[in-house]
Amino acid sequence: MNEIILRVRELKKNFNRRLVFDKLNFEVKSGERLVITGKNGSGKSTLLKILAGVLTESSGSVEYILNQKKIDRENIYQIIGLVSPYLVLYDEFSAFENLSLFAKIRNLKISDDEINKILTRVGLLERKNDLLRTYSSGMKQRIKYASAILHNPLILLIDEPTSNLDIEGKNFVEDLILNFREDGFVIIATNESQDFKYGNRIINLDEYKNNKNK
Amino acid sequence: MKNFWKFLLFVLMTIVIIGTFVPPIVQYPKSFFEFPLIPGLEDKARIIFFHVPTAWLTVLAYLLAMFYGIRYLKRKDMYDDIKSVSAAALGFVFCILATVTGSVWAKFTWGSFWHWDPRETSIFILLLIYGAYFALRSALDSEEKRARLSAIYSIIAFLTTPFFIFIMPRLMIGLHPGSLEIDPATGQVRASSNPVIKFEMAANMRVVFFLSLIAFTILFFWFWNLAHRILKLEHVSQKEI
Amino acid sequence: MKKIFYIFYKDFSSELRMRFALNALIMFVVVAVSTILFSLGSESVAPNVYAGMFWVVVFFSAMSGLSRVFVSEEERGTTLILSLIANPVTVFLGKFLFNLVLIFFINSVIALLYMFLFQEFLIQNWNSFLLAYVLGNFGISASSTIIAAIISKANVKGTLYPVLAFPVLLPLILMLIEITKSAMEGNPISDVEAELLVLISYDVVMITASILVFDIIWRD
Numbered sequence A: 001m002n003e004i005i006l007r008v009r010e011l012k013k014n015f016n017r018r019l020v021f022d023k024l025n026f027e028v029k030s031g032e033r034l035v036i037t038g039k040n041g042s043g044k045s046t047l048l049k050i051l052a053g054v055l056t057e058s059s060g061s062v063e064y065i066l067n068q069k070k071i072d073r074e075n076i077y078q079i080i081g082l083v084s085p086y087l088v089l090y091d092e093f094s095a096f097e098n099l100s101l102f103a104k105i106r107n108l109k110i111s112d113d114e115i116n117k118i119l120t121r122v123g124l125l126e127r128k129n130d131l132l133r134t135y136s137s138g139m140k141q142r143i144k145y146a147s148a149i150l151h152n153p154l155i156l157l158i159d160e161p162t163s164n165l166d167i168e169g170k171n172f173v174e175d176l177i178l179n180f181r182e183d184g185f186v187i188i189a190t191n192e193s194q195d196f197k198y199g200n201r202i203i204n205l206d207e208y209k210n211n212k213n214k
Numbered sequence B: 001m002k003n004f005w006k007f008l009l010f011v012l013m014t015i016v017i018i019g020t021f022v023p024p025i026v027q028y029p030k031s032f033f034e035f036p037l038i039p040g041l042e043d044k045a046r047i048i049f050f051h052v053p054t055a056w057l058t059v060l061a062y063l064l065a066m067f068y069g070i071r072y073l074k075r076k077d078m079y080d081d082i083k084s085v086s087a088a089a090l091g092f093v094f095c096i097l098a099t100v101t102g103s104v105w106a107k108f109t110w111g112s113f114w115h116w117d118p119r120e121t122s123i124f125i126l127l128l129i130y131g132a133y134f135a136l137r138s139a140l141d142s143e144e145k146r147a148r149l150s151a152i153y154s155i156i157a158f159l160t161t162p163f164f165i166f167i168m169p170r171l172m173i174g175l176h177p178g179s180l181e182i183d184p185a186t187g188q189v190r191a192s193s194n195p196v197i198k199f200e201m202a203a204n205m206r207v208v209f210f211l212s213l214i215a216f217t218i219l220f221f222w223f224w225n226l227a228h229r230i231l232k233l234e235h236v237s238q239k240e241i
Numbered sequence C: 001m002k003k004i005f006y007i008f009y010k011d012f013s014s015e016l017r018m019r020f021a022l023n024a025l026i027m028f029v030v031v032a033v034s035t036i037l038f039s040l041g042s043e044s045v046a047p048n049v050y051a052g053m054f055w056v057v058v059f060f061s062a063m064s065g066l067s068r069v070f071v072s073e074e075e076r077g078t079t080l081i082l083s084l085i086a087n088p089v090t091v092f093l094g095k096f097l098f099n100l101v102l103i104f105f106i107n108s109v110i111a112l113l114y115m116f117l118f119q120e121f122l123i124q125n126w127n128s129f130l131l132a133y134v135l136g137n138f139g140i141s142a143s144s145t146i147i148a149a150i151i152s153k154a155n156v157k158g159t160l161y162p163v164l165a166f167p168v169l170l171p172l173i174l175m176l177i178e179i180t181k182s183a184m185e186g187n188p189i190s191d192v193e194a195e196l197l198v199l200i201s202y203d204v205v206m207i208t209a210s211i212l213v214f215d216i217i218w219r220d
């Protein structure tokens, strides 16, 4: 059984002169489900990108500790899956080709059958050979989920989980979040009150807006 | 005491200007206040007191810009980037001055404005690098990206300098002091016989020369200090969101 | 190692489908070489002028095609997914490999065109030319890839690319011209030993430095 801890300390981010959030401190452990909320523009997506290691913070620190060992920044991509409205997959390839390329680039030992299984889970099996260019926005959201769980990550970061999804898609997401592996954790950024039920803890980013010490 | 440097600069600059233009150039200097005549150069030798300091400051400014760029990457302090870009802006100005003073002088001594000797080529490349640095900055609209990427570019461009300093003089015919040339009779490399290249300064010229280097360096740091403080004020005054 | 190859493979397959870089490159080479052909007419110039013109065409075709590796990711918004599936060093080396293959291909096209179209473009010493050709391609690919990463983050990508790349590539191009001249005159390889050493150190320095700084460029 793995134990993973995310430790965020005094995290601050500004874009040029705009402060997004400051003095953010929290910890997330295996088995938890954290919901991050806040107004539009409060920095939910920004925070998730920083946690995923694709955006640099202005100050403060983000640490992942797996079984008491700190994970290097270059390697956290191996344990994280991200779903985000900003995520764009390669639209000149089909769903299957995208996943199979990602598996190869990640150096995963994964068979075509397993890829098909994941495609079945997200309900795209019939359309797996169509180019993503021809996908609807809901289908694109589904393939993002497929790419996020492909490597069986310990950590799932989901930005606006149910956007563009139909009932069936929403059920899949609910199942994914509630039955996520027990040694991992999920962080959900959302504004929809119906999504709040997924979390066992809520952080409201609006509370980290003003720089009180200034 | 705060203005001591400015006072010192004033005194030094005065000495340098007088020392550059007043001493007569005579065939056999008898007093300390006469410069020796160098055939082929005559009065044109005086440029060295201005030309060399501007070239030196061009290089110094680049090193400073890169140093503060690297410091920005380490500390993410926007003030480091401000220091870096101020140094680069001054370096750019001095680079233009060095190029112009050099090529005007070259016109009268060597017959045309430009010769592509190793030093001329190097300063031209440096001018291009400064130009590219500012072109890059103006194409980036986020402050942090601008600071980060221009620092990286200054490092990458710097990696080519050993080539210009050590390799190119072997490849091209040099016209600057200290260059070598190929003896047409024997094919051997030898010290050049060109009057500029074997140019050696008399003791009194050397005094003026080094005073000038010091004076221009102080002037540079004064400018730089003013420039980055002004930019910092602008930066702070806009910082309210 | 495998990961690097698969980044390359991804770009390669997408290149086969979309022809991001190749079409532009081939057209550029055709246009550039015919311009030279027309402007020369039936005149013949000194052989070593061809050495210069050869590498000038190579430089500009690099400038017209090699930036696509990062610019196309940035324009389509796929930078995010790429940074989620691989670490920065892997990404850089994959892109470097892709550019390397591209420049090898395009340089061979240019060299063949030169040999067919210009009788005076005669290499006498193939050893030194081929060494320069290989080392030169590594250097051009390394510098072009890292500069492409920088400009992909900027607003005006196309014009900025040659502006930033020229000062960095100039030492390399000058060396390559020297060696090619010497190869055309049939001088022994020992004559250009120093130049070849400079090429090797250029390649090593540029590749190492690029790997070290790429992470800072790559992460927003």
Ligand SMILES: Nc1ncnc2c1ncn2[C@@H]1O[C@H](COP(=O)(O)OP(=O)(O)O)[C@@H](O)[C@H]1O
Binding pocket: A015, A018, A020, A038, A039, A040, A041, A042, A043, A044, A045, A046, A047, B142
């Ligand atoms: N690349 C960027 N450059 C400048 N400002 C940005 C950038 N990305 C986000 N922002 C700003 O940061 C703030 C937070 O954005 P975001 O994290 O997308 O908010 P949310 O997801 O909570 O709606 C917004 O004010 C937005 O304008």
Ligand SMILES: [Mg+2]
Binding pocket: A044, A045, A046, A159
């Ligand atoms: Mg958002």
